[in-house]
Amino acid sequence: MAYQPNSNDDIPDWLKDFPENSGDDSETDPIISSDDEKDGTDSQEHLSPDADMPDDISDVNEDIPQYSDDEAPNWLKNIRKLQSQTKPPQVSDEELDSKTTDSHGNDTPLIIEEPKNPEELSQKETDESNEDNSSNVDETQKTPKWLENIRLDQSKLPQSDEENLINEDWLDTVRDMHLEETQKQNIFKEESENKTEEETLPDKIESTPNWLDQVSEEDDTDDLELSEDGDLDNDMPTWLKEIIKGRRDEKENSLTSDHINSSTDDGSELKENSEENLEDQEKSDLEWAEQFKMDGINSQPEQIHEWPLASPEFDNEESIQKEEAAQIEKPQLSEDAAKKPLLDISDHLPSEEAVKKITPPINPTQNISLTDIQELHVSYIFDLLKSENAGQKIRNLKLPKPQRLIQVLLTLALIIGIIFPIFGGSTTPKPTSSSESSMSFYDEIENLSEGDRVLVAIDYQPGFVGELESGAGSVLEMVLTKGASISFISTLPSGPAMIEHLVTSQLLDQNLKSSEEYSSIGYIAGGSAALLRFAEDPQRIAIDYFQNDASKSQIRSITDYSLILVITDDLSIALAWLEQLQPKLIDSMNSKNISPFLMLTSAQLESIMYPYFSTYPQKIDGYISGIKGISQFEALSGDSSENDLWNGYSRGITITILMIIFGSAYQLITSRFATPQRLQDN
Amino acid sequence: MVTSILTSELIGYIVASILTILILSYTIGQNPLYKFIIHIFIGASAGYAGAIVLRDFLIPQIANMSFPQSIIPIILLVLISLKAFPQTARYGNISSALLLGVGTSMAIYGAILGTLIPFISSSSMIFSPSDVQQALQGNQIEKVILLVLQGTIILLGIITTLTYFQFTARKTTSGTPVRPKIINSLAKLGQGFIAITFGVIFAGIYSAALTAFVERIDFFLDLAKILQQTVK
Numbered sequence: 001m002a003y004q005p006n007s008n009d010d011i012p013d014w015l016k017d018f019p020e021n022s023g024d025d026s027e028t029d030p031i032i033s034s035d036d037e038k039d040g041t042d043s044q045e046h047l048s049p050d051a052d053m054p055d056d057i058s059d060v061n062e063d064i065p066q067y068s069d070d071e072a073p074n075w076l077k078n079i080r081k082l083q084s085q086t087k088p089p090q091v092s093d094e095e096l097d098s099k100t101t102d103s104h105g106n107d108t109p110l111i112i113e114e115p116k117n118p119e120e121l122s123q124k125e126t127d128e129s130n131e132d133n134s135s136n137v138d139e140t141q142k143t144p145k146w147l148e149n150i151r152l153d154q155s156k157l158p159q160s161d162e163e164n165l166i167n168e169d170w171l172d173t174v175r176d177m178h179l180e181e182t183q184k185q186n187i188f189k190e191e192s193e194n195k196t197e198e199e200t201l202p203d204k205i206e207s208t209p210n211w212l213d214q215v216s217e218e219d220d221t222d223d224l225e226l227s228e229d230g231d232l233d234n235d236m237p238t239w240l241k242e243i244i245k246g247r248r249d250e251k252e253n254s255l256t257s258d259h260i261n262s263s264t265d266d267g268s269e270l271k272e273n274s275e276e277n278l279e280d281q282e283k284s285d286l287e288w289a290e291q292f293k294m295d296g297i298n299s300q301p302e303q304i305h306e307w308p309l310a311s312p313e314f315d316n317e318e319s320i321q322k323e324e325a326a327q328i329e330k331p332q333l334s335e336d337a338a339k340k341p342l343l344d345i346s347d348h349l350p351s352e353e354a355v356k357k358i359t360p361p362i363n364p365t366q367n368i369s370l371t372d373i374q375e376l377h378v379s380y381i382f383d384l385l386k387s388e389n390a391g392q393k394i395r396n397l398k399l400p401k402p403q404r405l406i407q408v409l410l411t412l413a414l415i416i417g418i419i420f421p422i423f424g425g426s427t428t429p430k431p432t433s434s435s436e437s438s439m440s441f442y443d444e445i446e447n448l449s450e451g452d453r454v455l456v457a458i459d460y461q462p463g464f465v466g467e468l469e470s471g472a473g474s475v476l477e478m479v480l481t482k483g484a485s486i487s488f489i490s491t492l493p494s495g496p497a498m499i500e501h502l503v504t505s506q507l508l509d510q511n512l513k514s515s516e517e518y519s520s521i522g523y524i525a526g527g528s529a530a531l532l533r534f535a536e537d538p539q540r541i542a543i544d545y546f547q548n549d550a551s552k553s554q555i556r557s558i559t560d561y562s563l564i565l566v567i568t569d570d571l572s573i574a575l576a577w578l579e580q581l582q583p584k585l586i587d588s589m590n591s592k593n594i595s596p597f598l599m600l601t602s603a604q605l606e607s608i609m610y611p612y613f614s615t616y617p618q619k620i621d622g623y624i625s626g627i628k629g630i631s632q633f634e635a636l637s638g639d640s641s642e643n644d645l646w647n648g649y650s651r652g653i654t655i656t657i658l659m660i661i662f663g664s665a666y667q668l669i670t671s672r673f674a675t676p677q678r679l680q681d682n
Numbered sequence: 683m684v685t686s687i688l689t690s691e692l693i694g695y696i697v698a699s700i701l702t703i704l705i706l707s708y709t710i711g712q713n714p715l716y717k718f719i720i721h722i723f724i725g726a727s728a729g730y731a732g733a734i735v736l737r738d739f740l741i742p743q744i745a746n747m748s749f750p751q752s753i754i755p756i757i758l759l760v761l762i763s764l765k766a767f768p769q770t771a772r773y774g775n776i777s778s779a780l781l782l783g784v785g786t787s788m789a790i791y792g793a794i795l796g797t798l799i800p801f802i803s804s805s806s807m808i809f810s811p812s813d814v815q816q817a818l819q820g821n822q823i824e825k826v827i828l829l830v831l832q833g834t835i836i837l838l839g840i841i842t843t844l845t846y847f848q849f850t851a852r853k854t855t856s857g858t859p860v861r862p863k864i865i866n867s868l869a870k871l872g873q874g875f876i877a878i879t880f881g882v883i884f885a886g887i888y889s890a891a892l893t894a895f896v897e898r899i900d901f902f903l904d905l906a907k908i909l910q911q912t913v914k
Contacts, residue, residue, distance in 0.1 A: 369857060370857070371857050371858055373858065374857070374858075404711065407709065408709060408710065411709045414892075414895070418895075418899045419899060419903065463894060464890070464894065465897070466893060466894050466896070466897025466900075466901075467890055467893040467894060467897065493730065493731035493732075493734040493735055494727070494731060494734070496734060496738070497730065497734075523735070523738050523739065524739075525735060525739045527785070528785065528788040528789065529785070529788055532788065569890070575792070575796070575797070576792070578792075578796055578797075579791075579792025579793065579795065579796025580788070580792050580796070582796065583795055583796060602886075602890045603886045603887075603889035603890045603893065604883065604887040604889070604890045605886065606886050607882040607883055607886055608883070611801065611804075612800075614804075615800055615801060615804035616803075616804055616807050617800070619796070619800060625886075626886070626889055626893065627893050628889075644903075645893065645896055645897055645900060648899060648900060649892060649893055649896050652895070652896055653892065656888070656892070
């Protein structure tokens with residue numbers, strides 16, 4: 001049974017003006033009315049007021065030429081004929097007034113029962129039998145076939161003789177073109193028959209357009225599908241297309257819009273106007289659709305007889321109310337629509353994402369011109385950065401066998417050369433000439449007198465015992481011979497042990513008496529700061545040492561020592577003594593050291609200590625370094641005893657010089673005959 | 683008889699000779715015995731140094747300080763001890779900063795007053811005016827020439843060595859930084875002086891190493907003599 005709107009509901013004016021059913025099809029033909037054509041009136045006038053119709057459509061319709069039956073072209077006559085054959089039942093104004101509002105006073109869509117056509121009924125029966133299987137398709141998953149077939153096959157369009165004219169209502173023309181195909185299949189009725197008991201279709205609704213029921217707010221219009229034949233929902237109004245378009249993805253929207261654009265190529269006279277007003281028309285159609293959704297009444301007057309929009313559930317008030325509620329409530333937007341409010345609106349540029357924070361590119365694209373060397377250096381830096389956190393594997397370097405053999409042979413040669421004097425009996429004489437620094441060193445030791453206090457710093461490592469201890473012994477023996485007392489001190493933790501070893505190994509013959517001839521301040525911690533503090537106030541550093549002995553308590557400053565001797569192998573320690581303590585020894589009057597400052601160093605510090613000796617004013621009053629310096633001092637002091645170290649050292653130096661000479665000659669000779677392959681192998 | 687022979691001194695000699703031989707085994711290449719000896723040496727040195735610091739410095743210093751004076755040193759000591767653990771290492775930054783600051787200031791003070799200023803003042807006397815004047819008075823032309831030549835070489839070495847460390851350069855059209863030609867020439871000459879200096883230092887290092895090697899060989903010879911005497 002068709003839906004009967006409530007009489008008390010408000011209906012738009014255009015709907016009120018809808019003409020009553022009459023036997024004359026032309027009068028009730030909403031598409032084209034011959035009377036209107038004859039009268040030259042707007043075909044839309046009696047259907048709806050202009051206020052409810054988009055102005056552009058009204059304008060378009062005004063421009064549409066009115067043709068009488070005799071003047072109309074053949075294709076138009078065919079269209080009219082089709083319309084007359086499939087004209088839907090007419091609804092009187094009274095019926096409209098009473099049936100277009102629901103119990104809540106809201107406008108509801110009007111369902112107009114389609115005229116029963118025996119041909120349609122027979123066609124329907126055959127279609128039902130043929131499409132039982134296909135009718136199981138879920139309604140929500142089918143797209144209207146009109147969407148697929150909206151692209152008009154121009155061949156199907158009635159072509160005038162060289163006149164590409166369009167009907168005064170080209171939309172209705174398009175609809176009519178597919179009306180036959182829609183009525184033949186009528187898929188919607190088959191689907192409605194398969195519905196549950198709650199969703200049973202009313203008996204009278206037989207020719208409801210399929211697209212109409214498919215299009216609802218609850219339905220997922222994205223699933224609406226068009227059949228291949230395009231016989232579904234061909235008569236769907238444009239504005240409804242836009243609504244559906246807004247719910248589908250961009251692809252369907254473009255498809256729909258393409259169809260709409262292509263559908264404007266029918267006539268030449270109105271083509272321009274149609275194209276110009278197309279966008280406006282679509283926008284206004286959308287406004288209609290939105291308004292309709294809110295009002296619940298389809299406000300498209302010219303198609304009112306084509307779209308019984310209400311679902312077939314309106315056989316009772318409950319179903320009517322359900323439908324009204326479903327139609328009243330706002331459309332359930334898809335997730336995309338919720339996020340993109342413009343998604344439902346057609347003909348707009350797709351929404352863009354929020355402007356992201358503009359940041360400079362990480363890798364600048366501009367090319368920097370680098371030379372080959374610069375690129376190589378850059379690669380070095382990158383490799384260095386990469387290897388920073390990476391653990392370095394310690395490779396066990398394996399020398400090639402020939403090179404290892406040479407290494408062993410050279411070691412044996414050194415050993416033989418060193419021990420040869422023992423078996424050969426020959427010794428190397430001590431050097432007769434002495435350097436200026438050695439002579440100055442000796443002179444300062446020689447100038448000591450009895451009772452003088454000498455500060456001796458033992459700051460060498462155990463590994464240099466062989467080089468420095470013998471020389472230290474010789475020097476200290478001379479100091480003790482002069483009658484001076486020795487105060488040992490050390491800035492190294494191993495110093496006290498070295499002091500003890502020196503005294504027990506080198507000064508044993510002296511029969512030293514502790515606490516009278518020698519004493520040990522011990523280890524002073526703090527490095528340079530401790531030396532500076534010791535130079536300013538020695539008793540603050542070694543409290544126990546100076547407090548326990550009254551004779552030692554006379555030492556109140558560093559200048560109270562008659563001589564300061566530093567024995568070291570480390571450059572940093574030597575510089576610390578020179579830079580921190582030696583300035584405290586300078587006499588401001590003559591810029592000389594009040595107390596002589598002497599150094600006994602390893603051979604590796606000889607070249608570094610010389611500038612401190614040769615500078616003016618002298619910072620070092622004398623120094624001896626290495627075996628050579630010790631031998632010179634022993635020669636100056638008259639020590640005639642053989643120095644085994646000097647014999648071995650001289651032999652070793654000789655062998656080393658020979659190795660350097662012959663090795664360089666060999667390298668020079670072989671390099672002349674070296675090939676690139678040999679060099680690469682090496 | 684064996685126990686009388688093996689006195690503590692002799693045992694010390696034998697152990698020292700064995701360790702020396704193991705150290706010298708590096709001649710044939712790195713081997714586990716060499717690594718073993720190195721570990722022993724480092725461990726013994728560190729252990730002995732720690733014991734000396736504790737006995738001769740920490741305990742006496744803290745014991746001799748009165749209570750108010752010892753608060754800050756004890757706090758700093760505790761803070762720097764926390765550096766041993768990664769979780770609490772940051773708390774020792776105060777002590778580290780103090781050490782670093784004091785050490786840096788001492789180094790700068792000593793370098794300026796003890797090395798830089800004396801050498802700069804000495805550079806002005808490279809030609810030894812008094813010596814030259816004295817040589818001229820004695821008509822010692824050779825000595826005068828020698829002094830002047832010596833001064834010239836020293837001055838040239840100072841200028842060219844300092845020029846070598848001048849890295850200010852201009853970028854050419856090809857993009858390669860190039861120093862001025864005269865600066866580049868002086869830098870090349872200074873490079874020669876630096877090479878000679880490094881060579882002399884290397885010779886001193888080799889001399890010290892050779893002396894140590896000779897001393898070890900002499901040690902073995904002494905051990906042989908001792909063993910010979912002991913057996914007799």
